[in-house]
Amino acid sequence: xxxxxxxxLSIIGFLVIITALMKLQRTTAIMQKVVINEVCSxxxxxxxxxxxxxxxxxxxxxxxxxxxxxxxxxxxxxxxxPKKYQIPGGVIAPGEYxxxxxxxxxxxxxxxxxxSDAGEKVFLSDVQGNLIDxxxxxQLKLNQTYARVADGASEWSVKEATWxxxxxxxxxxxxxxxxxPVFSKTSxxxxxxxxxxxxxxxxxxxxxxxxxxxxxxxxxxYEGPIVIENRSEEPNRYVSQQRVVKKWxxxxxxxxxxxxxxxxxxxxxxxxxxxxxxxxxxxxxxxxQYENMTIISLSVEPEELFGNDGIFATGEAxxxxxxxxxxxxxxxxxFFRRGRxxxxxxxxxxxxxxxxxxxxxxxxxxxxxxxxxQALKRISLFCREEYSGSDYFTSEIIxxxxxxxxxxxxxxxxxxxxxxxxxxxxxxxxxxxxxxALFINGEYWYSRYLMEKYNNDFMEAMYGxxxxxxxxxxxxxxxxxxxxxxxxxxxxxxxxxDPNLTPxxxxxxxxxxxxxxxxxxxxxxxxxxxxxxxxxIENYLLWRTxxxxxxxxxxxKWRWIIYDVEPIESLRLEYYGFEERxxxxxxxxxxxxxxxxxxxxxxxxxxxxxxxxxxxFVLTFLDIANVNFAPENVEPLLNRYGLNLxxxxxxxLKRFDYMAEDLAEEFSLTGTLEEVTLEVNETEGGTILLNTxxxxxxxxxxxxxxxxxxxxxxxxxxxxxxxxxxxxxSYEGTEGTVEVPxxxxxITLCAIFEKM
Numbered sequence: 001x002x003x004x005x006x007x008x009l010s011i012i013g014f015l016v017i018i019t020a021l022m023k024l025q026r027t028t029a030i031m032q033k034v035v036i037n038e039v040c041s042x043x044x045x046x047x048x049x050x051x052x053x054x055x056x057x058x059x060x061x062x063x064x065x066x067x068x069x070x071x072x073x074x075x076x077x078x079x080x081x082p083k084k085y086q087i088p089g090g091v092i093a094p095g096e097y098x099x100x101x102x103x104x105x106x107x108x109x110x111x112x113x114x115x116s117d118a119g120e121k122v123f124l125s126d127v128q129g130n131l132i133d134x135x136x137x138x139q140l141k142l143n144q145t146y147a148r149v150a151d152g153a154s155e156w157s158v159k160e161a162t163w164x165x166x167x168x169x170x171x172x173x174x175x176x177x178x179x180x181p182v183f184s185k186t187s188x189x190x191x192x193x194x195x196x197x198x199x200x201x202x203x204x205x206x207x208x209x210x211x212x213x214x215x216x217x218x219x220x221x222y223e224g225p226i227v228i229e230n231r232s233e234e235p236n237r238y239v240s241q242q243r244v245v246k247k248w249x250x251x252x253x254x255x256x257x258x259x260x261x262x263x264x265x266x267x268x269x270x271x272x273x274x275x276x277x278x279x280x281x282x283x284x285x286x287x288x289q290y291e292n293m294t295i296i297s298l299s300v301e302p303e304e305l306f307g308n309d310g311i312f313a314t315g316e317a318x319x320x321x322x323x324x325x326x327x328x329x330x331x332x333x334x335f336f337r338r339g340r341x342x343x344x345x346x347x348x349x350x351x352x353x354x355x356x357x358x359x360x361x362x363x364x365x366x367x368x369x370x371x372x373x374q375a376l377k378r379i380s381l382f383c384r385e386e387y388s389g390s391d392y393f394t395s396e397i398i399x400x401x402x403x404x405x406x407x408x409x410x411x412x413x414x415x416x417x418x419x420x421x422x423x424x425x426x427x428x429x430x431x432x433x434x435x436x437a438l439f440i441n442g443e444y445w446y447s448r449y450l451m452e453k454y455n456n457d458f459m460e461a462m463y464g465x466x467x468x469x470x471x472x473x474x475x476x477x478x479x480x481x482x483x484x485x486x487x488x489x490x491x492x493x494x495x496x497x498d499p500n501l502t503p504x505x506x507x508x509x510x511x512x513x514x515x516x517x518x519x520x521x522x523x524x525x526x527x528x529x530x531x532x533x534x535x536x537i538e539n540y541l542l543w544r545t546x547x548x549x550x551x552x553x554x555x556x557k558w559r560w561i562i563y564d565v566e567p568i569e570s571l572r573l574e575y576y577g578f579e580e581r582x583x584x585x586x587x588x589x590x591x592x593x594x595x596x597x598x599x600x601x602x603x604x605x606x607x608x609x610x611x612x613x614x615x616x617f618v619l620t621f622l623d624i625a626n627v628n629f630a631p632e633n634v635e636p637l638l639n640r641y642g643l644n645l646x647x648x649x650x651x652x653l654k655r656f657d658y659m660a661e662d663l664a665e666e667f668s669l670t671g672t673l674e675e676v677t678l679e680v681n682e683t684e685g686g687t688i689l690l691n692t693x694x695x696x697x698x699x700x701x702x703x704x705x706x707x708x709x710x711x712x713x714x715x716x717x718x719x720x721x722x723x724x725x726x727x728x729x730s731y732e733g734t735e736g737t738v739e740v741p742x743x744x745x746x747i748t749l750c751a752i753f754e755k756m
Contacts, residue, residue, distance in 0.1 A: 034068050034092065036124055036133045037061035038147035038159075038167060041102075041115040041140050042386055044363075046161040048309070048341040056102035056115040058122055059163055062092045063152035072127040075100055077113050079134075082125045085111045095151075097164045117141075117386070142345065142386040144173055174269075180279035181206050181222075181266045187281045188354045189291050193229035196283075198222050200268040200276075208266040211237070212299040212441030214278055215267045222266065230286040231260040231442070238443045241306050243314045244375045246333060249322075253375065259287055259444040263299050265347075280347045280359070282442065291354055293447070294436045296381075300346035300364060302441065310334060311342050311366050312377050335366045335377060342366070345387060350397060357395040360388040367407050376446050379438070380407045380453060391457060398450060400430050404457030408438065408448035411566040413529075415449040416641050418562050420628050421525050423693075425518040427454065427462060427543075427561040433640045454541065454561055456480055463553040465545050472543040474563075476536060485546065492558060493536075496606035503610035510603065514558040516616065517692065522560035523604055524621040527586040528629055528659055530651075532576075533567040535596035567592075569648065582654035585662040599666060614667055615710045621663055623693040625656050626704030633696075656705075664707065671708030675746035678702050678714070679729070685753025686718040711741045716751040725752040 038059040040046060047055065058075060062068055069091050076084035085100075088108060092098045102111040115122065119139040124132045137146045140158065147159045150168045162170035184197035198206050206222035207215045240253040261284045268276040282297040284290060303309075308316040315334035321327075334342070343363040350358035363382035371378030382405045383393050392402050409415060409431075418428035431451040438445040452458060456467035471481030473489045492513050496506060510516070522542075526534045533539050541561040545554050553559070568581065575592050576584050587599045599605065607613040627633065634652045635645050645653055660673055678688050679701040687697050691713055695702040706712055715737040716724040726734040730747035740749065 033062060033064035033066070034070070034124070034132060035061055035063060035148070035152055036122060036135050037097065037151060038145050038161075038163060039115065039122060039135065039137045040143075040145045040161060040163070041119075041137055042117040042142050042144070044142045044345065044386070045341045045343060046143055046145075046163060047101075048337070054340045055110075057163060058100045058102060058111070058115075059147075060092065060098045060100070060124065061151050062094055062096050062098075065094045067091050067093050070098070073132070074123075074125040074129065075111060076123045076125070077102070077115060077120055079121060079123060082123050082129060082131070084113055099163060145170070174273050174275040176277055177274040178204060178268045178270060178276035180276040181208075181268050183264070183266075183279065183281050185228075185281070185283070187283065187297075187349055187351065187356050187359075189284045189287065190228070191286060191288075193227060193285055195225035196228050196264060197225050198264075198266055204268040204270050206266055206268055208264060210262060210264060210442075211302065212263055212265070213301055215265050216275075217269055226264065228262050228264070228283045228285060231262055232287075233257050234260060236443060238302070238306070238440050239376065239445060241312070241375075243319065244306070244312050244335070244377070245373065246314065246318075246322075248314060251375070259290075261285075261287065261297065261439055261442040263297065263442040265299060278347070280349065282349050282351075282439070290437055294432065294434060294450075295349075295351040295439065296436055296450075297349040297351065297439045297442070298346045298362075298364065299441060300344060304344040305440075311337075311344055311364070335372045338365075343382065346381075348381065350395070358393060358397065360390075360394065362387060368409075371409075378408050378410075378448070380405060398430050398432050398452055400452070402457070402461040403430075403452050404461075405453040405455060407451050407453050408436070408446075409451055409566075410446075410448050411569050412449070412641050412643065413566050413569040414564060415451055416637055417529060417565055417568070419637055420634065421521070421562060421624070424521040424525065424624065424628070425515060425559070426521050426525065427458070427559070429454065429562075454563070459543060464551050465553055466549060469545050469547055469549060469554075470543060471546050472541070472561075474541050475538055476540065479541075480543070481546065488544070488546075489542075489558075493602050496603045498606075503607055503613070506606050507610040507613050510607065513556075514603070515560075516613075517620070518557075518559040519603060520613075520617050520620045521624070521692075522562065523598075523601070524617070524624050525562060525628075526565065527598060528621070528625060528655065529565050530568050530571065530581050530584050530586050530655075531565050532571050532584070532586065532589070532591045533564070533593065535591065535594055535598070536601060537596075538594060539564040568651070580649040580651075580654065582649065582651045583658050585658075585665075587662055587666045608667070618663065618667055618669070618707065619691045619710055619712065622660075622704070622706050623691050625659060626706075627690075627693045627695055629655070630704075660705065669707050669709045671742075672744060673705050673707055674742050674744060675703055676706050676712060676742060677746065677748040679748065679750040681750065681752050682722075684719060685722045685755075686716060686724065686751065688749070688751050689715040689717055706742050708742045708744065711739045713737065713739050714749055714751075716753075718753050721756055722753040723756050725754045728752060 040057050043054050070087045071089040073087045074083045076082045100109050100111050102115045104114050117140055119137055121136045123134045126132050144158055145161045147167045149155045149157050158173045159170040181198045181200045200206050207219040208222050209215045209219050236258055239258055240255050242248050242253050245251045261282050263282050265278050265280045267278050280299050305312045311334055313334050317331040318333045321331050343365045346362055346364040348362045349356055363384055365380045366372050367378040367380040383391055385391055392404055415431035422428050429451045431449055435447040436450045437447045456470050459465055459470050460467040471485040472479045478486050495509055541563040542558050544558045545556050548556055576589055578584055590597050631645055631652050638644055638647055680697050683698055683700055687694055718724045724736055728750045731740045
């Protein structure tokens, strides 16, 4: 009996061993067939299509000569949890690549984790959870990958991306370990040509370029001084590109030579193949017209701007369609593509009066709507840690700390007028008051104003909210946040349009989800400024926090953003049938391009019959008209931009009279427009808050016009060392805040302040 038991145990043991060996053999066979082939942990613009823009990725490769079904296999970035993602299915053919996007999202080929650019391991396991392959990915820089030197090879290297293509085609990236070459002269202005000397340590070679491209060992070898001179008579290479507008066959670029600086970029390389970071300097020789200007000099790979995949170009798909009769659906041009995957890295030098204030890499994109259609594109510039080690510009380029991104704009209205309403409950961009000259790879592009951009970082810096807790809507779509956050916006619109709610009920309920003063400020400003291109689907920008957080602005209420008020400057008067823009009733006139009527805005229309809203809107509108857009406040601002009150047919001298009538018509006001005068007995003693604004009482008094339909609210605000003693004039009393009717013939209120 014991012998039989021993025999049985021996047989079982043998079978277990055989099974284990077969399993090992099977696993070993599979291991030789499917491998992790390439990993990217910091994708800037390697992958530019579909929902997987800018995702980290893991590439698998079938090294065998047979198909392998990967259904049920696993990918993970955690050795203790190898089954983080189960591959739902998919056959990988011999010599085929299969890409998985490590973006933290759900869905086919989307992995529920990301790969740290600081370095981490990734794992591939089979259906039973057996480890098939793994790789320790080192720290990578932007757009670098860690890949096998050839498909399926055992040796790995940091390389240029070759996703879904042979790894052998990817260039190995040399280790950055040397000091950059030293230039004998720094960026700036020079009257005469000179010889530039580059030096590096003994045993190191220097390679350089003069066309903005990144130097490598295929570039010019430095063998002696480089002559730096005025190159303006050389043919244009960038501003005369043709395939930068849709109908490029009908477009004749300007070939007249433009002004040119010289951009020198250089690296050092030693005998082991180690390299330095790129050193860049820009020289303006015999170009005195720019000496007193602010200059942005960008160095960028020309192919990334104007090649088939260039961000300023029409693109291969569009060109094929266009050259073959333009039949079928029109492909999107490259310059109308948006998002991080259509951003390229550039080296930026920012010069003021010939001195370099900033010198670091940035992200570059095409910018705007109409600006993208122009041959010379508007641009956006972004600071990012992966480019420069910081998310903010290192100098106060627009006179403000913590600026993350900038954009160019040609309209004075967009850069100047927002300053007039910077005290209102709306977000406004800051800008430089003088145009900035932009050079791309040494070639003059244009002169434009420079503004900051709205994004998460702007909201964090301005409002103190978490940048990851923001949803921003632009033109009826989610600009920042997840697609599902659109429901927050739609819910607010639905509430405003709900026929089952009275205007009073809408006002009460909407006050919980929107900052009512912000909406009224935004609407009033755009109406007054004759913004005939603002509606709920165009040039409409608002934001909120997603979850509540501490602070005044963390209450999850929608707030509005002043954006793109250029129609005041660019609108077609002939369309509206007016000789001057000041006469246009922005409440009721259908807009030029869309036919939208401003008073059809869902929130405005839903609330207009509510008495509380009517009062708040009318008083706010007149506060803004009497104070923010008063000629005496507008004139010094226009003067900063070389303009005066005659600008735009004296718009700000005439607009109040027209808009006062339009406001009365829109709200069916029956009262008269009367003068309200505010005074203080001592200009040092304090000031007066009028409704939502604080008029300037530095001269002792101020006057504005208000309708008799609604009383005004005034609050005496004593300065330090003073106390409020009471009101005199049309109202007498000692209450600090009082509501006073506006009566026929006007009223005067004087706040008495006494020293304590």
